[in-house]
Amino acid sequence: MERRRFLQLATTGCVATGLMPITAMSVETRIVHPARLIMIFLRGGLDGLFAIAPVADPRLAELRPTLARTALEKGMPLGNSGFAAHPAATLFADWYREGQLAFAPCAGTTDRSRSHFQAQDLFELGSGAITGGSGFLGRAAGVIEPNRRSVAFTREVPLCLRGGDSEPEVAPLSGSGLKIPEGNLRNALLAAHRGQASGRALEQAIATEEEIVAAMGMDAQAARGAPGIAGFPRIAETMGRMLRANQRIALSFVDFGGLDTHAGEDGVLTRVLLALTSALQALRQTLGTEEWARTRVVLMSEFGRTARENGTKGTDHGHGGLFLVAGGNVAGGRMLGDFPGLGDNVLHDRRDLPVLADWRDLLAACLRASFDLSEPALNRVFPGRPGRTYSV
Amino acid sequence: MTAPEARAMLNRFGYGATPASLLAATMQTPRQFVTRGLLAQSLLPESIADDLNALPIAEPLAATWARMGPGGTARQENDDKLTLRQEENRFASAAVQARLLTMVNSENPAHEVLLSFWLNHFSIHALKNLDKILAWNYIHALEQAMSEDSFEALLRASFFHPAMQIYLDNAQSTAPDSPAALFASRNGKTAGINENLARELLELHTLGVDAAYTQKDVQELARIITGAGLYSQRMNDAALTRAGATRHGEFLFDPRRHDFGAKQLLGNFFPAGQGLTEIDRALHLLALHPATAHRIARKLAQRFLADDPPHALIEAMAAAYLQSGGRISATLSPLLAAPEFLASLAQPRKYKEPMDYVLSAARAVCGDQAIAQRQTLAVTLLDMGQAPLMHTTPDGYGSAEADWLSPAAMAKRVRFSLAAAQERLPLASRPNNEPGRLRGLEKGRADLTGNSCHPDEGIVRQAIGPISPTTEASLAGLMPRERIAALLASPEFMRR
Structure with a gap:
């Protein structure tokens, strides 16, 4: 809390004097690796084959007579990887060309249940177990530099951030926010709740609200977006500003739902991809070139979906799915891991993409590249990971 | 039940204690209280029942379906699609608000809490396609099945309802x-x-x-x-x-x-x-x-x-x-x-879920006065992230502390308490406007008008029960309205 207060005063002061960049840098001299990682978790099972489609695979059109049509006709190729970005997500192809984005088409967890909820828990825990008290971002915050922290831009504390050494920080950027009027009532409540989980949450609300206000130049209301992924572009802009103003935040987490496209997938995912890519664009712009170069954005879902489209122009729960990493300093323009094609004999249970790149190895690669973490440290974050290395 | 037990039961199998509900509960055993909840219907104050009957969802489903269902008369080729969409949204919004009004005003609280449990177990999303016009009927289908005291009846009521088939x-x-x-x-x-x-x-x-x-x-x-x-x-x-x-x-x-x-x-x-x-x-x-x-x-x-x-x-x-x-x-x-x-x-x-918290706080503030401003309840709860039939995924809302205790939850509860204590929160009078769109209410867009309730510290304290010496000490020096706000946002009132 001490350190945190100090930073707040510093950033608030900066806003007042208009000298934010210089002052912020002088505050941050103690940070050795000023990198950051932003995890975007898409709940519900993103259909990776829709977003980035293997258009060179001869079976694509046969397996997905309606869902692959747009990508086959108007997709934007990702180099000569054989994949093309859906027209609603041409940003992926642009960034790939710039060398700022890499993707793994067959990434995923060890989940066998095809249950959203179990697979999400497995993903967020990152321990290989389906139950437990600590998530991988919570543990990661404990092994990077001690003065750096993690924050979730969500309403509630995600499992991913729970169980770390420090109280998780959340900075919800939709809804009515964290403001608690100052005065006697606030002090009375802090006293009444002191020492309890509810008291720590109250203190956290007060501290984080001050930070949002500082980053936004006092207009905290303007910082908030609509609920759901439609509000993500606005939220991403605020995230960018907050991250720029608070080098303390090394790890960020944000999540969205609405990806469970069992029926009428085309319309739903087109809207999602448009919101997602304009949010990514906003994030990059707000951060600016220098900060973008220190940033890795990771995007993943709890599982992919069936290779074959189902009887209702959608897809059902699958296994392997899409992993994306983007950033100014990413070893991009590449595909990570293998893609075995869509032949029945290579599909998992003859229906889904297999998992050829373990989520823990991919995320460990990102943490290693960003924060120069040692193998023992990475093993504490992701115990029991297979240990394949990826260059990201 | 003793009075403390009755209060605890009203918080556990109800949405909070009021003077009249406490009195009624003390005349029952916990088992009677719960059995009545399962088997007997709810009774609502007349003004509330009148309001529900004036909402569009009061129309029998067959009539709604003939008009707005697939191939319905309002769905012909050249019809005004915007008007139809607006009407569908009014239905969904009315269903959520009507459910909240029923929960907060029922004189059979266990009935509403148990029904909410099953609605959450067989969760649907009121905004998915035609579920907008089916949501209210779905609630009644599960309510009817609940009176059969059988899980299979509930499972069947949910499966054989078009709302689940669509969802x-x-x-x-x-x-x-x-x-x-x-x-x-x-x-x-x-x-x-x-x-x-x-x-x-x-x-x-x-x-x-x-x-x-x-x-x-x-x-x-x-x-x-x-x-x-x-x-x-x-x-x-x-x-x-x-x-x-x-x-x-x-x-x-x-x-x-x-x-x-x-x-x-x-x-x-x-x-x-x-x-x-x-x-x-x-x-x-x-x-x-x-x-x-x-x-x-x-x-x-x-x-x-x-948990x-x-x-x-x-x-x-x-x-x-x-x-x-x-x-x-x-x-x-x-x-x-x-x-x-x-x-x-x-x-x-147990840390109260948002619906437990907001409804019990509203009841503590209004005492035995009917709570009529359903939009206030809906806007508040949508902002807190929990409202009937508004969970998007089929797992329903969690009931664990880790699902709900967060900085945002605490901040919102404090602001809500203060607004209620300062009589800035319209709760007592019926909204004179349309149900509105849930998407708008979610973003806080509502014209919240009407009278607030006038909280009485004695009734609020009776709803909370014994408070710790730390909490009692924290109240020293507060103005009366701040004291009521501090009681509503106290550690004791956050738990049930």
């Missing part, structure tokens, strides 16, 4: 070699299986994800439930009769979409040639499965006792479930008699 995409799921699929392919369309409802039936509604079922079971169940779906005005009634279709309300079983092949579900052979009867058989099998008994027992114990209930108690509840053929009252019986439960009434530990 989990089963209404179009079609056997690939069925007459309907062949007809579609002759017209250049595709039709086939969608396994969404089958998976969630196994994973969420009955057995649970850790039970011993396989992907193959999901696919076999998806085949069994093909043909279940909706009635549409576009259908030819004579052709439906010829095809042997069965209609219950707006639910339709259409044999022309059904897979009549033989199947194998959880080791049970389902012979070829069966239609609707094999759905009945599958639901019966799932309802009385030991894994379902455990799952329901654990979930009830988590909601009504503790991590004792293992032995879950076993006892599951055994009672199986012995009684899935009766809810029998399953709850070991819980209500458990020493842990009685101890928990003296020392409530």
